[in-house]
Amino acid sequence: MLETTRWIIAAKGLRALKVRDVAEAADCSIGSVYNEFGDFDGLILTVNRETVQALTERLAAVSTDDPIRQLHGLAAAYLGFATEHANLLxxxxxxxxxxxxPFPEDILRMVMQAFALMHAPLLHLMPDHDETEVALLSRMLFSAVHGIISLGLEERMVAVPPDSLRQQLAQFVDTHLAGLGIIPVQRAVPRKA
Amino acid sequence: MLETTRWIIAAKGLRALKVRDVAEAADCSIGSVYNEFGDFDGLILTVNRETVQALTERLAAVSTDDPIRQLHGLAAAYLGFATEHANLLxxxxxxxxxxxxPFPEDILRMVMQAFALMHAPLLHLMPDHDETEVALLSRMLFSAVHGIISLGLEERMVAVPPDSLRQQLAQFVDTHLAGLGIIPVQRAVPRKA
DNA sequence: TATCCGTGTTGAACATTGTTCAAATAACCG
DNA sequence: CGGTTATTTGAACAATGTTCAACACGGATA
Incomplete structure (x- = not known):
């Protein structure tokens, strides 16, 4: 039942999700869907819970050996997940x-937790900074990455080619780390000159 | 009629928009709404067109005296617009x-045009760089700003206080400019030490 | 004025879809 | 097997986007 729902959302988008389709695909009655999930929102939220869970697991699997590589890895992992599961995200x-x-508290917590995954590596790179300041910074950085990816993948808005997007993201992270004084500023070679 | 629609979306969100409410508020029949806009999407898209137009005007009104100040101004203007018209955006x-x-071509163009407004000031600041490279960079920067703002204002996700958000945005732009080698890297004073 | 014709308006009727709930069915127990 | 509880069912309902034949009005014409 959940699998069916997830499949429909992933394949045809949230708007294409119908209770009757889920019931039919799961070979049960409409009422059973309601017994299981309460209402339509409950169905969607259950899938969304799984999505943020899967996202968190994927992000948490990034190697923590080197903080800088970890930040790049988090951005790349997010891009990978967003590419493979655009509609779910x-x-x-x-x-x-x-x-x-109100939006369910637990999903909110999970999303915040996922977005906080840049905190640890950033803290390693900025050991002298106030922790709450770094927390804000990490959330902001992740929000920026989210914006770049979600708009970049929006096929309706002249999507950026995935490979170009990967490259841009890496450049973005590097530029920001340089701006923070963590790595040296590397001027790109001007092609024009 | 359009005003009513815009008002409903702005006040109660897109999901609260009903054809019947618009017709009643405009003191006309349901059919007239369809004669005017074709269908529900047409109604929404007309409002969205106005929204992106208003956004563009607001962004274009930012002073172009100093490129760096302009970039800050664009980010701040976007934040202002997003704060005042969260639901429309x-x-x-x-x-x-x-x-x-398919998504209407013209709206797409207008959004792209708005997101390209960082191109000119960035080009001034990076005169030796390839223009298409700067174009990509400006779109990426604006996408990042969009992500920071849209997630930051999401009240369901522990919204960042507006004033703090303004401050974060400014810091973000500065950090990125520093990373690009346009302004010197300014290490924040570590409070911890 | 009466008639006709094009144009714009109407709102009842329809199709889709989330939701409810009383009845039917199943499961469990002594 | 009778009784009791739990689960499942799907017809009926409500909300809402959509259609379209009927209608209303305005101007042209005889």
Whole structure:
């Protein structure tokens, strides 16, 4: 049942998800879906929970040997996940609850936790800085990476080629680390000159 | 009629928009809405068009005296617009067409145009660089700013206080410019030490 | 004025889809 | 097997995007 839902969202987008389709594919009645998930939001949120879980696992699997490499790895891992599961990630970030019900606390926590994964390596690289300051910085950096990727993959908006995107992301991380004084500023070779 | 639609989206979010509400508020029949806009998507897209137009105007109004100040101004202007019109901006970026109809070309162009506004000042600051390279860089920078702002304002995800967000954005731009070698790297004073 | 024709408006009716709930079915127990 | 509880069912309901035949109005014409 969950698999079916996830498959539909992943393949055809959140908007294509219908309770009746899920029920039919799972070979059960409409009511059973409601018994299991409460309502439509519950169905979606369950899939979203799994998505953020999978994302976190993927990000957590990045090697922690070298902080700088880890930051690059996190960005690359996020890009990989976003590329492979674009619709699932969109469902996580774009879905709005019916009426004005509050967003589930636990999903929120999980997303924040995932976005905090840059904190540890950054703290290693900036040992003299205030921890809360680094926390803010890491969340901001991850938000920036998220923005670059989610807009870059938006096929409706002249998507950036995946390989170019990978390259851009690496450059972005490097440039920012240089700006923080962690690695030396490397001027790109001007082709024009 | 358009005003009503815009008002509903701005006040209660895209999901709260109903054809019947628009018709009633505009004191006309449901059919008239369809005569005017074709379908539901048409209604939304018309508002989105206005939104990206307003955004572009606001961004274009930023002073072009000093390139660095201009970049800060663009980020700040985007933040201001996003703060004042959060739901309208969300409607622009999160709305998906029915079925799989293609996203309107003109809106796409306008968004790209808005996101390209960092190109000119960046080109001034990097006169020796390849223009297409700077174009990619400017789009990436703007995407990053977009990510920081849109996630930062997401009230469901522990929104960052607006003032703190403004400060973070400025720091982000400065750090990135420093990383590009345009302004000197300024190490923040470590509070811990 | 009466008639006709093009144009724009209407809202009842329809299709889709999330939701409910009383009845049917199944499962368990003594 | 009878009784009790739990689970499943799907017809019916409500909300909402969409259609379209009927209607209303305005101007041209006789």
């Amino acid at each position: 969109r469902s996580l970030f774009e879905h709005r609850m019916e009426d004005d019900r | 969300r409607s622009l970026f999160e709305h998906r067409m029915e079925d799989d109809r």
